[in-house]
Amino acid sequence: MMLLQMFFWLFITLLLYVVFRRLYQLLPYPFMIPVLTCTVVLVVVLTSFDVSYDTYFSGGQWIDALLGPAIVALAFPLYKQRKLLNKFKVEIFATVVTASLLGILSGYWLAVVSGYNEMIVSTIISKNVTTPVAMEVASMTGGQPAFAVIFVMIAGIGGAVTGPWLFQLLGISNFLGIGMAFGGASHAIGTAKALEYGEREAAISSIGLSLCALCVSLLGPLLLKWIS
Amino acid sequence: MKPQGIKVLQLMSSRINKYLIISLQIGFLFGFYLVGGYLQKTLALPVPGSVVGMLILLIGLYLKWIPIQWISQGASALLNHLPLLFVPVTVGIMQHLDFFSGKSLWLVPIVLVSTWIVMGATGLLGQFLANRKEWDR
Known part of the structure; x- marks a missing residue:
């Protein structure tokens, strides 16, 4: 049965x-x-x-x-686009830091202004990164890992669904802009969407998702301590 | 009659071969995932094991320790169906449906607005920087 x-x-x-x-x-x-x-x-x-x-x-x-091996498999587009990544390494670094900082600060600010408690605030700052990292950051900062999963999903699916409209509205058509926006704001679900745009967008998105995960896991707890 | 039979057999065996190669390569990628998870745990790294595994594979490819042919078909198969792989986890939201009632519901637009801020600003900055680089050349 x-x-x-x-x-x-x-x-x-x-x-x-x-x-x-x-x-x-x-x-x-x-x-x-x-x-x-x-x-x-x-x-x-x-x-x-x-x-x-x-x-x-x-x-x-x-x-x-198969999700774990699939994330490992993102090394494949990264390797194939290595010349591109090497060429734009400064731009990638700048956009990764921007995406991580904005994700943390805007989440923090919006939740505080709306009057949510510390638990929600600590959980919401890591919503733009992949689930295991968001859960880890949440538990490190006194947040709630189960809520982290929900926020990460809303950021992922919400970003993948509304991204194309947002890009049209703001006139974003460049591969670096699109790739990094998907990877930085909507992690792996955004990267799955970026694959539809092309291999360059996917490579930028994959590098964005991994570097933002690293960046947020380091910056999130630090910033939270400083600003609160 | 006979040549046609052989042709069908050849076609079938090449099909089976292809799936066998894909399965083997996914198994190989799974190995990187396990190693990444192990390293993440023992070294208490701040990134998930799958990302660690991805970085190890990337280094291996860069240094030519791993030929790209060892992973290309398996990796393409997984990435082609990446959206499917999220479904079992996202269905987990059914355990938290009560979250979407009452005060917590307001967190949904908050998360969305924050996501748009990140997407919009990062997208515009990325586009600006990439274009500037192209003009400079």
Whole structure:
């Protein structure tokens, strides 16, 4: 029974992905990205049939296990675009620091102004980086790792969905701008979106996501101590 | 009749070969992930194990210790389907649906606005700096 459930949810996830990926190709609106559509459908199905997340994850974990190697695989576009990265190393450094600082400070400021407590403030500053780092920063600074996961998801999916509109609005069409905006603001989910734009955007986005993770994990706790 | 049968067999075996290569290469990438995780834990590094693994692989590729052919097909397969790999984690949001009611709900626009600030400013700065470099040449 357990085994059957496992295979069932694994199969359903794969099936939904295949269907929604095809649908996204037919209707390429930003809000149709498969991460969002698949997640929404699965959450609705699971909650309406009263299936627990643990039951779902017994099947989902087989897909989740590939996420780590996939992040490792980002070395591939990075290596292929090494000349580009080398050429723009100063620009990359400047934008990484900007993205990390703005992510921390704007999150901090908006949460403080809205009257949220210290726990929320400490958690929100790391929302622009990849989940394990955000959770780590949250627990280091007295935040709540479970909330960190939610913030990271909103920043990731929200950024991947609204990014294309924002770029149009601000007239951003350059690969360095687009790549770093996705990697710096929406981490790995943004990088998955940047892959749609091209290999140069993806390479910049991957380097952005890794360097911002490093930068925020070092700067986040420090800045929080200074400004509060 | 016979040549056609052989052709189909050849096609099938090349297909199977391709999937075998992809699986082996993903296994190889998984090794880097494990090593990265181990290093992250033992050295208490501030970045996740997967990013450590990525950096090790990148160094290996740079120094030509690892030929690009050892990972190219597996890496492309994983990156082509990167959105799928996030789904099991993001579905975890169902455990926190009560978060989206009451006062916490306001945190959603806050996170979005902060994300737009980062995206907009970083995008504009990146574009400006890249263009300036192109003009200088």
